[in-house]
Amino acid sequence: MLNTMSMIPHTPSVRHTSSIELSRTAFQSNVAFVRTLLEPDVQLSAVLKGNAYGHGLEHMTQLCLEAGITHISVFSAHEALRVWQKTKGEATILIMGLIENEDLPWAISQDIEFFVFETDRLQAAIAAARSLGKPARIHLEVETGMNRTGFDRDELPAILELLKQHTPHLRLMSLCTHFAGAEEMANSPRIGQQLEQYNALYEEFCGAGLRPAMRHTACSAASLNYPETRMELVRIGIMLYGFWPNLETRTLFLEKQPQQQDPLRRLIRWRSKVMSVKAVQEGEYIGYGTSCLAQTDMRIATVPVGYAYGFARSLSNVGRVLIQGQPAAVVGVVNMNLLMVDISALSGVQKGDEVVLIGRQGEEEISVASFSEMSHQLNYEMLTRLPGDIPRSIVD
Structure with a gap:
């Protein structure tokens, strides 16, 4: 009899949909x-x-x-x-x-x-x-x-x-x-x-x-x-x-400070990757329902992060991420596991490109404060909603 168990390869180290650096x-x-x-x-x-x-x-x-x-x-x-x-x-x-x-x-x-x-x-x-x-x-x-x-x-x-x-x-x-x-x-x-x-x-x-x-x-x-x-x-x-x-x-x-410089530095950088890129024609709706109508031909990147992973549904059509060091607007309704962003103004965005949800990329930054203001959450609330199973690592 064929031993099928011996044919199953060793389970690889699989990757999460996003990661956090401290x-x-x-x-x-x-x-x-x-x-x-x-x-x-x-x-x-x-x-x-x-x-x-x-x-x-x-x-x-x-x-x-x-x-x-x-x-x-x-x-x-x-x-x-x-x-x-x-x-x-x-x-x-x-x-x-x-x-x-x-x-x-x-x-x-x-x-x-x-x-x-x-x-x-x-x-x-x-x-x-x-x-x-x-x-x-x-x-x-x-x-x-x-x-x-x-x-x-x-x-x-x-x-x-x-x-x-x-x-x-x-x-x-x-x-x-x-x-x-x-x-x-x-x-x-x-x-x-x-x-x-x-x-x-x-x-x-x-x-x-x-x-x-x-x-x-x-x-x-x-x-x-x-x-x-x-x-x-x-x-x-x-x-x-x-x-x-x-x-x-x-x-x-x-x-009260002479230089009025903020002494506090954010630890957290939350990032993911582009999962898919596609074109959307003018007049087409994007995502669930009818909350987002393409006013012109657009290019859309899908990111494998949604409200199940701490990216609030209230950020639908108002949130921002960073790709290629530039802001990209969230379009359509944030899904449980996905969000879509408008990359029409960016050139050469490909599957696998880094997407920063919170933190710095190049000269641009998405702060937790701006993230929270867009979703009407407190800093504390937004941060503590980040799932514990997102991989975290310490960097210098």
Whole structure:
């Protein structure tokens, strides 16, 4: 009998429809800038939640270690596991959001720190720590006006009592909170009230004999706009990737600088290739429906990236890509897996030519900001929608 299995060739290394490059020098430049904002004794925690804002958790963890960042904050226990597998004890890992009670023993055994903002989690952490014979390293989050997570003021007497009763099983690493919109100066009164309430709660903890090892309240925006919030540790996310929290934050900072030069550099470059080229006659519709009618004879390039891969459908007929260092307009409806662009003004475009979706090609650049504005998405939203299975690599 013929052995058909022996006839099947070894599976080749197949290529994805697009790829992402991350610039090491850009990241190191951003880290250096952030550190100029901080006093020498303020610790920098790199926020890598949301798959490192879409950049890739493992790759960004590597860049952090190379840049000497030894504190990494993530949202979930699953993200913490991925960072832990990459760092092998070289960095402190902090879970700011979800960790199931069943996963607390693993976190405690590996010295992974985590936010506590519910009595249930605190009690479960105490039980797990007692069973392991090893203290849980907790960051107690207090509610100061964000109204999202954090212990309310009336819960604190019971929490203080629990902390006192179980001192051997707990390490109170910090008292922390999060500000509600520090990137917009219109929120200044609210931020000021939050800070005032936080400081009062901190004094209450200290007065009860429970002085936390550190305080942290500041994200990227608060670190820029409210220097008094930097304290012993800051949680920096979006700036490390080369983006400002919003346009207002950027404008306010640059107005104070003599040269008014943007110190942040984007890490990300997202690229694909032309999959097919074809001619479309005047009067023909392009793609699904009737949203795009060829007003003249046109040449169209198809790119194997669509909304399933992070290129929003809202970019239909308004988006841009770069081919041959020149902008090419998206025409027709962005499909699940494809988009079409007008290359009528370009000569010699062929199958396999590079297409830049975000980043620089020649002298032209498509920024995430312009990409986001065209699709009415926030920088954060657009970036974190980039699928995790797009291959990523670190370049200089």
